[in-house]
Amino acid sequence: MQQLSYSLNDLENLAHKQSGKVIHFTQIGDNQIRVNYLLELQLTLIGHTDDALKFKYSFGGWAAGLLAKGAERVWGDIRTKKLTQDTQAKIIQVNLAVFAAFAPYFKTHHIQAAVIRDNTLMVDLIEK
Numbered sequence: 001m002q003q004l005s006y007s008l009n010d011l012e013n014l015a016h017k018q019s020g021k022v023i024h025f026t027q028i029g030d031n032q033i034r035v036n037y038l039l040e041l042q043l044t045l046i047g048h049t050d051d052a053l054k055f056k057y058s059f060g061g062w063a064a065g066l067l068a069k070g071a072e073r074v075w076g077d078i079r080t081k082k083l084t085q086d087t088q089a090k091i092i093q094v095n096l097a098v099f100a101a102f103a104p105y106f107k108t109h110h111i112q113a114a115v116i117r118d119n120t121l122m123v124d125l126i127e128k
Helices: 008-019 062-075
Strands: 002-007 024-029 032-037 039-048 052-059 083-086 091-095 109-117 120-127
Touching: 002 008, 008 024, 008 120, 039 109, 052 109
Parallel strands: none
Antiparallel strands: 002 120, 024 032, 032 039, 039 052, 052 091, 083 091, 109 120
């Protein structure tokens, strides 16, 4: 077994390096984080697949909720290599295997468990 362990600060730095945008992550409970970038997004880690993490999401603030409803009507579900969003179920799946920082691990391993605790994302991997 191997464990990937990234602090929320590490994830902020990775997000900035990948996108050039400043995105803030704050832990608000076990397996719960708040993401601040343009809007406030609250994520709760609810599970995983072999190479992705699944989060239930909600938008913070009443204005963000209104914007989110409008965006859902305009764009619907989002599917990219890195992110899959199901607006009906309000679930975001983050496909770790396609991020350069994580891809090498997923060539030989898959996710066994994941948790967000003490401002750290910990992902347990086992060999395929």
